[in-house]
Amino acid sequence: MTDVFAGKIAVVTGGTSGIGYAVAEELLKRGATVWVIGSRQESVEKAKVSFGRYANARFAAVDVTVADEVRGMIETCVRESGRLDYLFNNAGIGMTHPSAYLTLDMWKKAVDLNLWGVIYGIHFSLPVMLAQKSGHIVNTSSLAGILPLPSQTVYCATKFAVTGMTEALRYEYADYGIAFTSVCPANVATAIFGKAEVPKEAIPADEAARTILAGVEKKEGIIILPAFAKTLYERLSKDPELKEKFMLEYAKRRNEGWVKCVPYLGVPDDILEMSR
Numbered sequence: 185m186t187d188v189f190a191g192k193i194a195v196v197t198g199g200t201s202g203i204g205y206a207v208a209e210e211l212l213k214r215g216a217t218v219w220v221i222g223s224r225q226e227s228v229e230k231a232k233v234s235f236g237r238y239a240n241a242r243f244a245a246v247d248v249t250v251a252d253e254v255r256g257m258i259e260t261c262v263r264e265s266g267r268l269d270y271l272f273n274n275a276g277i278g279m280t281h282p283s284a285y286l287t288l289d290m291w292k293k294a295v296d297l298n299l300w301g302v303i304y305g306i307h308f309s310l311p312v313m314l315a316q317k318s319g320h321i322v323n324t325s326s327l328a329g330i331l332p333l334p335s336q337t338v339y340c341a342t343k344f345a346v347t348g349m350t351e352a353l354r355y356e357y358a359d360y361g362i363a364f365t366s367v368c369p370a371n372v373a374t375a376i377f378g379k380a381e382v383p384k385e386a387i388p389a390d391e392a393a394r395t396i397l398a399g400v401e402k403k404e405g406i407i408i409l410p411a412f413a414k415t416l417y418e419r420l421s422k423d424p425e426l427k428e429k430f431m432l433e434y435a436k437r438r439n440e441g442w443v444k445c446v447p448y449l450g451v452p453d454d455i456l457e458m459s460r
């Protein structure tokens with residue numbers, strides 16, 4: 185049986201690191217041609233070396249916060265590869281911070297990358313896919329794009345927007361052969377945590393990539409991972425009182441963390457226990 189991704193053309197933004205890198209590699213293994221995109225030439229050069237064994241890997245340095253660069257990325261892909269079957273709008277940054285101390289520059293940086301980067305990707309690829317009468321746009325949101333996680337105000341603002349527009353587009357274009365998916369990871373062990381400790385419940389990026397592609401293959405609307413995050417979301421969605429209690433407790437814990445200068449990036453076990 186032929187793999188659904190074999191022979192397909194995919195663009196993966198943020199493909200030089202973490203989840204995007206793992207998705208790009210899994211697609212390459214499964215026979216897709218993949219445009220691996222990073223913003224820095226240095227990270228793109230590193231990816232060229234590590235993906236060297238894949239003849240079907242292509243590379244470009246593109247800053248997705250710049251509309252013309254995203255237009256160029258899509259045009260180059262279509263000119264050189266002939267079409268565009270999958271666009272993974274995956275590049276993004278995290279931001280967990282006490283909200284009173286957010287600067288406007290922090291807001292702007294996150295909105296430019298996590299939201300405008302995705303908007304540009306959709307804007308320039310949708311006409312291509314409509315002309316082809318096929319295509320699939322996969323936007324990386326977050327668990328913070330479906331649950332209002334405290335101390336993640338900016339991040340929630342960008343990721344709720346990503347999930348919202350992806351859902352709206354999914355219904356609007358269902359009859360046109362274009363699929364849309366939101367990917368909502370909780371904790372995946374990547375460079376997004378910077379110097380902070382990676383939460384112990386984080387899963388490896390290659391495991392995340394396999395879960396993501398299994399959902400993309402089935403054209404799922406929202407893919408939530410890892411398993412604990414899916415269970416958490418489902419439990420809290422069904423029980424508004426539990427959601428209120430959970431969020432207030434989580435906020436309290438994160439607020440205490442800021443005071444002690446020990447930020448909680450993951451979900452403390454006893455709080456998670458409330459949702460089991």
Ligand SMILES: NC(=O)c1ccc[n+]([C@@H]2O[C@H](COP(=O)([O-])OP(=O)(O)OC[C@H]3O[C@@H](n4cnc5c(N)ncnc54)[C@H](OP(=O)(O)O)[C@@H]3O)[C@@H](O)[C@H]2O)c1
Binds near residue numbers: 201248249
């Ligand atoms: N890891 C998690 O636990 C987690 C949880 C929820 C959601 N997410 C989401 O998953 C996505 C991937 O995150 P990750 O954890 O894999 O992060 P990561 O390892 O830090 O990778 C980020 C990627 O984005 C690229 N990038 C950054 N700025 C860019 C720009 N202006 N233009 C183009 N590319 C740019 C980086 O390339 P350069 O270095 O070349 O700039 C890098 O390839 C993000 O949208 C993130 O919000 C992650």
